[in-house]
Amino acid sequence: MTLQEAQSITALLDQETVQSIADEIWPALVGDGEAFVPVPVAPPAEVVSAWVTISGPWDGAVVLTCAPATAEALAESVLMTRPPTVVDDEDVADALGELANVLGGNIKSVLPGPSSLGLPQIGSAPTTGRLDDVCRVNGQWRGQSLTITVQGATPALHPSGTEVPQ
Template identity: 50%
Template sequence: MSELLSAPVDGISGATAAELLPEETVRAIADEIWASFIGEDEVLVPLDGELPAATVSAWVGIDGPWRGRVVLTTSASAAEELTRALLRGRAPAVLDAEDVEDGFGELANVLGGGLKALLPEASSLTLPMVGAQPPASGPDEHLVSSLWRGERVDVVVCSVPLPH
């Protein structure tokens, strides 16, 4: 991901991720995406569960007066099932890693875009990245956990510190 280079300006720059994008906002946007793209009956249940040792994450950066990151994390199997749900009847019997990276990354992209649109000042979005280990979160990491088909799905929103 391209790191976000612009300096913060007065206004929303001092706000924490949770102040700018509170839990209910994150849940509302995620619920809308799940209903539209994953399936009408697919729901994110606001409960904690266990994340497996091996997870996959997809993330996008938000670049503007507030600089932040939105990270979606779940198990590898759930990421594959989410991609299969996105493709619905067009999913091949065996999804390759590139398909899952594409589909899961696009989910993070749409989630980041939906949250970015709610910020009080105009910002831009970086292209999505996918990997086993997302970049380290800032001190205001804001975690929203859910269960989807019994698998834990985390959304983390955080500020991105300026490079020193």
């Protein structure tokens, strides 16, 4: 294992970089004037996550987590739906997944490469690995809690991987 492979995400990426990536994505994808504000609010009782994995010199995932109602509002904004049109579960999963995908792709571009990006997944967030291999930005969108987490892989994320430091 090389020194680079052993680096944790905090040595490769800081919260400001994650925020600057979100600053580009929100107006382009969520809508004009929309922003991910890096000021934490109380976390919701129930959450849903969307994530993409990154495989390469650094292995892990980029995870977007919020309340189901926030995910629905995000989908409505991304899809520009107006009443009486309503978004269904598939729309919500698709929109949240695409946000995670674009976040993940842009975060991958600032990490050592070459790396590959997995397809978006939705559900309960994967468990985090080492505590020092996590870069998390707790923030809000339209006053609702939203968290972007860049976290190192665990054996559960990459069962056959051998490059993840234990």
